[in-house]
Amino acid sequence: MLDVAVLISGSGTNLQALIDACADDDFPARIVLVISNNPGVKGLERAEKAGIPTKVINHRDYDSRESFDEQIHEALKESGAKLICLAGFMRILDARFVNRWRNRMLNIHPSLLPSFKGLHTQERALEAGVRFTGCTVHFVNPELDDGPIITQAVIAIDPDDDPDTLAAKVLEKEHIIYPQALKLVAEGRVRVVGNKVTIQGADYSDEDIINPKP
Numbered sequence: 243m244l245d246v247a248v249l250i251s252g253s254g255t256n257l258q259a260l261i262d263a264c265a266d267d268d269f270p271a272r273i274v275l276v277i278s279n280n281p282g283v284k285g286l287e288r289a290e291k292a293g294i295p296t297k298v299i300n301h302r303d304y305d306s307r308e309s310f311d312e313q314i315h316e317a318l319k320e321s322g323a324k325l326i327c328l329a330g331f332m333r334i335l336d337a338r339f340v341n342r343w344r345n346r347m348l349n350i351h352p353s354l355l356p357s358f359k360g361l362h363t364q365e366r367a368l369e370a371g372v373r374f375t376g377c378t379v380h381f382v383n384p385e386l387d388d389g390p391i392i393t394q395a396v397i398a399i400d401p402d403d404d405p406d407t408l409a410a411k412v413l414e415k416e417h418i419i420y421p422q423a424l425k426l427v428a429e430g431r432v433r434v435v436g437n438k439v440t441i442q443g444a445d446y447s448d449e450d451i452i453n454p455k456p
């Protein structure tokens with residue numbers, strides 16, 4: 243059983259997808275701590291409802307990024323977590339922190355990386371006129387929204403999509419691929435070689451991984 247901490251900043255729908263997956267007795271991971279940098283967010287409520295310990299580490303209370311990150315690191319160590327899942331965590335973590343957790347920290351991003359890193363991904367995808375977009379689960383490198391890709395899901399963009407409709411379609415896929423990626427990692431099937439991931443002996447076809455069905 244892999245002990246996981248989830249870092250959030252807001253509504254936590256991806257956290258909820260991970261909580262729901264972990265509720266299955268056969269799922270190889272469990273969430274031991276949820277940390278939010280924002281107090282009073284819906285994601286904290288979701289964790290409390292599931293009986294998961296929570297901590298608010300408010301970045302506004304720290305005078306440097308390093309001291310904020312150090313506090314998070316201490317809380318993670320204390321929890322015994324062996325893996326971090328960033329789930330809508332909207333703070334940049336410094337390179338020292340990321341290197342300490344290298345290949346032990348996952349992130350979900352609402353685009354097909356390496357396209358559309360950063361914010362306002364759906365607006366930018368629509369502006370660029372791409373026909374397809376999607377979401378990505380990847381290991382975290384010190385660069386923003388960068389690192390070895392574990393899973394992606396693709397959606398076709400309709401001519402009448404706007405940023406909100408697109409975000410909703412992408413989010414639906416996020417909730418499928420994040421638990422799937424966590425499962426693969428927790429089962430020890432994911433190897434990182436250079437900047438690439440190989441998935442060993444997984445009972446998923448490529449089609450399941452690229453374009454998963456719920």
Ligand code: GAR
Nearest residue numbers: 252253254255256329330350351352
């Ligand atoms: C999700 O769409 C996630 O991919 C995105 O924030 C949203 C959080 O929603 N993350 C990023 O943009 C990180 N670069 P949630 O709080 O409902 O899971």
